[in-house]
Amino acid sequence: MGDDLILYQLQLHSSLENEFRTVYRGSEISYALEGLEQKSEYRVRVGTVRVCSDGSGELCGAYSPGSAFTCKSHELVSRSVKTCAALQASTERKPLTDQQWAVIILLCFILLGILIAFIVQQLLSYSRHVATG
DSSP states (O other), X not given: OTTOEEEEEEEEEETTOSSXXXXXXXXXXXXXXXXXXXXXXXXXXXXXXXXXXXXXXEEEOOOOOOEEEEOOSHHHHHHHHHHHHHHHHHTSOOXXXXXXXXXXXXXXXXXXXXXXXXXXXXXXXXXXXXXXX
C-alpha cells in the first residue's frame, strides 16, 4: 500500500457540455488549461486516483467541489490554472505535526487512566461485598 501511485484527475465542464470531461490525468500537481474560449463559463474539479501496486486495480477518491470561472481575458485563464493547482494541492494528505501527536498520546493516557480507575473501583467494590457477605 505504501508503494501505491497517486494520480490526479482534472475534469472540466463548460456551459456547452452536459457533463464533466477529464482533461488531465497524471502525477503532476499543476496543469495548464488550453483551448478555453473567451466569454465561456467553465467549472473545474480535481479527484485523486490510487493505483494499487499489487495490481488489484484503482481506487478513485471523491472529487473536490467544483470551482466556477468565466473566461473574459487571457489573464483570467492563467489565474484559473493557479486555482486548479490550489485545488490539487488541497487534496494531498499532510502528516500529523508533533503537537497533534502529543494531543493524541495525551488522550490515550487519559482514557487508560479512566479505564484503570474503573477497574480498581469494581475490584474494591467486589472485595467489600465478599468481605461483608
